[in-house]
Amino acid sequence: MAEAQPLPISGARMTVTYRLQGSERDAWIGARAIAREQTVEFPEHLIPTEAIRDQVMGRVEDLSPLGADTWAATLTFADETTGGELPQLLNVLFGNISLWPGVRLERLQLSGAMLSRFAGPRFGRSGLRRLLGVENRALLCTALKPMGLSARELAHLAYQFAAGGIDLIKDDHGLANQPFAAWQDRVEACAAAVQRANEQTGGHARYLASVTAPADQVAERAHAARRLGAGGLLIIPGLVGWDTMRSLADDESLALPIMSHPAWLGSLVANPGHGIAHGVLFGQLMRLAGADAVIYPNYGGRFSFSPDECRDIVRGTERAMGLLKAAFPTPGGGMTLDRVPEMVAAYGPEVILLIGGGLFAEGPDLQAASRRFLELLDRRAAP
């Protein structure tokens, strides 16, 4: 069974740091177990060739203490273990070990060769600013809700938001193809409403249509959304698959900005000793999978992210990753207008502020509420 020819291995490797619990000995054993589990998934002494053991199996490069019984294990994996495909890349990073309670992926550095295989966000921060005609301030986003409204009613909301100055008006992430407002009716009506508002105001608001859909309809709905005049897409990669989002971002004939939603992925960050660091998951991996803007729950809302975790996401959306563009952090989840000054102070202008239900709380005149949202920003904008 021993292999005569050398393995087709380039030498390019990705560097991944996992946080492990236990004694130093436990941590070494755990790190070696990760190196095996994520690649050869095979008892080490039975690996048939030295080349596979040395080059295909992951390598433990370093183990450093982080605190009492907490360790940072840095491993590298040959790029070839992923076959250059996103699902298998995610599988190497955290596939089987998602089933191990005490392992958390903390840091990720992909090789230049690997990064060059992914186009990342098509627009990124600067591209989205160009589309929206907004240079210096934070961008504004809201959501069409609640589920149960008709397509006509949702479109009326969309009109008011766009007329009031909201930049990005997205479907609520739970709007799919319900009988209350069937997908095509809704997208057609909302896209038309936003266009009408733009014609009246001279603005560039965009309606983002949700394309979280059955597997065989995602691309179809995305193209239909474009034909119907939508200005972007909202998608839940945790539910439709990360590479499904990537395939939409890479689709030249679509060329729409993409906003990702974190639903279903929360378990990866719900437990501090397990999962994937916020900045890797909602920053780096979302960018790798083509998100131009990444929704996540801001600190102090209906969810439990801390300010530090939110900062980690921001860093992940903008840290150097080859030629990949920076994505917009899009904090939301229970935000209200009175939080805006603090959010602008915390995030600066390179952010999309997502206020959904909180805008409705301002009273029945949503156009006025939208204007107040924008004015709060203008007062804070950098000159």
Next chain:
Amino acid sequence: MAEAQPLPISGARMTVTYRLQGSERDAWIGARAIAREQTVEFPEHLIPTEAIRDQVMGRVEDLSPLGADTWAATLTFADETTGGELPQLLNVLFGNISLWPGVRLERLQLSGAMLSRFAGPRFGRSGLRRLLGVENRALLCTALKPMGLSARELAHLAYQFAAGGIDLIKDDHGLANQPFAAWQDRVEACAAAVQRANEQTGGHARYLASVTAPADQVAERAHAARRLGAGGLLIIPGLVGWDTMRSLADDESLALPIMSHPAWLGSLVANPGHGIAHGVLFGQLMRLAGADAVIYPNYGGRFSFSPDECRDIVRGTERAMGLLKAAFPTPGGGMTLDRVPEMVAAYGPEVILLIGGGLFAEGPDLQAASRRFLELLDRRAAP
């Protein structure tokens, strides 16, 4: 904005029980928050119509104590909130609340109307038995590994396993399209090797090709696998999307049995107070998404599932769900031949026993190791 016509609501609802922590008051507040968060995602006092509040928003039906500061909150959701689509169904069940640390989905009962929208496993237990010509005993499964072997070498392994009597020979879940054994070369060689063994033994072993692939290639590879002679598919729904697996199961022109792999989904079960119960996730939801066989880590292996959790999975694979067929539980993950008698005693014959690396530990003659695996079962089989 108040709606004149009644909402298009059938009255069919799904019943979902969540486990919550805290005082009784906390639990009531949490249950109501789930009812809102998973549907209207909107402040309750601002919901524009009574019909939306009463019929579209989830309902808290019951709150019962499970122990000190632990509660079972039973909610119902109108079928229409899902639009009858699997991604949005999963979104209603656990989308945003995946971001809440202390919530665990414990029980799921779908309406008959909802169940009738899903075909579930195409073959199920009895169909897979028919394909394999095995009536009374547990089925045997192994994996082609380690990554790094060439297509020819993996095919040689596949031949030995099939000749030795293994029923299902699957790609290791990390075999994608690596340069060591490119996807098409591997699938062609392994399918041919298993067919050759079948011709010699008169057996019906099947090779399951991995189709965890970029979004735009999953269906293409699945159909190519069929043309190349593969007898089934292995897929990771956590990575490619649950509905991607469903679309393969429903594809009449494919009609291949599907085995699901749990990679990436472990975070949903890694924390006892959070996530989704094992039986719901690896039993009911995998069946709904079309898996004929569901791999999960058996107790006492490299992973941390308990015997109770494994029993819960078995129940989930077979409990009544409309006309959906029962799926095969497929425990694996560090199993060895010496565990077989105990596994047969614990699971009975309605199981697929997956032993990967453990078979290789039996020595270089894999055909003999496979025969021993089968003999261990024959000795235990029901008459």
